[in-house]
Amino acid sequence: MASTLENLSIMTENLSMDPVYETNWSDIPEEIKLECIEKMELNERLSLRCTAKAERSLVDSQKMKIASGGFQITHIGLNFFPRPQIFKILGNPTEAVELTNYVLRIGVFGGIFVHYRDDDVMHFTEEISTKYIHIVSCKNKTVVDVLQKLKKGVEDIRIKAKRGHEYALDDILANDHVRNVPYWHIEDCYQADSLQKVAQMWINENSKIGTTFQVSKTYQGPPSSEFQRIFLEHFNDHIVSNTGKRIRIRTNNPDRHILLERGLDYNDDGNDEMEESYEQFYRLIVISAEMDESEYDDKCNKWISIIDVENYYGNDDEPNANINENHENIENDDQVENGERNQDVEDDDDW
Structure with missing residues (x-):
């Protein structure tokens, strides 16, 4: 008992000798x-x-690491979507831009979403550090400005076009990040010459095998046939093979070809007008010149779901409804097994 009391006494003495630190923020080193x-x-x-x-x-x-962040600016305020979400009602649009530029200055993003409605207030002053960027329903100035502010290292660029809007595609393609990004796409693309221009850019840049560009077009955009017609006319002297569904062309590098693939074939008894009124998806990819046609991936759902995740599920085992993966057999009424397209999801430009 005496020993226990002695030990407690020693412990008390030691505690009384410990220094006392102030807890005010201003006193912290x-x-x-x-x-x-x-x-x-x-x-x-x-x-x-x-x-x-x-x-x-x-x-x-x-600096602040942000796994995923999104900016939505309107004339009344700024929505910023990290965790937790921030919504600021601002006195004027300029304040929203100032706050955006501040977050871009300190933020190191894994992915970033940009959805701005007011072109007249956009003034990006900060470089954007991110691996992935999704630009949603913005006008041309915002798209070009955002791409110009990207730092090196971006791996994935996704643009959802403002409905009915044609972008300054030449300005976009002049961007270093676009010329070197491994993957990018334009959703609801209105420019039928986009495939031809991207393929020519890749030829000029001697782009790496695996580099990929995708587009989707809606019933409001140019006919699907225009995308392929312009591509074929421009590369008439480069064609290696053309099956209708796939067009393969040679490049200036004997080791590399470029493959254009059409995603969907509609089984509508050969009704071309019906097919042109639907959405369509195209994939452009740099491939090895040694790739055999037997190595092509006939299951398009996986790559289509990247550009339209709301309606297509990436189920490689079952094609979607109204899709005929064997376009050559339409005239013979040969049928293919179809999956289901989600009819309940409506197009929405908002977040």
Whole structure:
């Protein structure tokens, strides 16, 4: 018992000798503050940087990793979708742009979504660090400006075109990131010469095997036949094979070819007008010149679902409804097994 009391007495004496630290933020060493800031969410950082100039400098010096973030700007405010979500009602559109540029300056994104409605207020001043970017229903100026601000290292660019809008495709293709990105697509594309222009760009750049570009067109866009007609006319002297569903052309590099694939064939008794009124998907890919036709992937759902995840499920075992994967047999009324397309999902430009 005496021994226990003696030990407790010694422990009490040691505790009384320990120094007492102040817990106020202003008394914390700068290196500890930086570690704390690194663990803060965006809302907490924004609040802290409003307290003092010194704290603002510390907050702004720390990059923030954001797995996935999205910006939606209108004339009334800014929606930012990290975790947790932030919605700011702003006094004017300029404030929204300023906040956007701040987040872009400190953010290192895994993926980023951009949905801006007001072209007249767009002024991007910061480079964008991300592996993946999805630009949704923006006008031409925003699309071009965002692409120009990307840092090196982007691997995936997805553009959902503003309905009924033609982009300055030449300006987009002049962008270094677009010329070198492994994968990109334009959803609801209105430019029938897009496939031809991208393929020519790849030839000029001697793009790597596996580089991929996809487009979808709706019933409102140019007829599907226009996409292929323009492509064939431009590359008439480069054609290796043409089955209607696939067009293969040679490039300036003897080791590489470019393959154009049409995703869907509609089994409508050969009614060309009906087929032209539907949506269509095209995939353009750089392939090895040694690839045999037997190596082609006949199951298109997987790559179609990348560009239209809402309606196509990437089920390689069953083609979608109204799709005939064996276009050559339509005239003979040969049927193929069809899956289901989701009829309940409506097109929506909003998030």
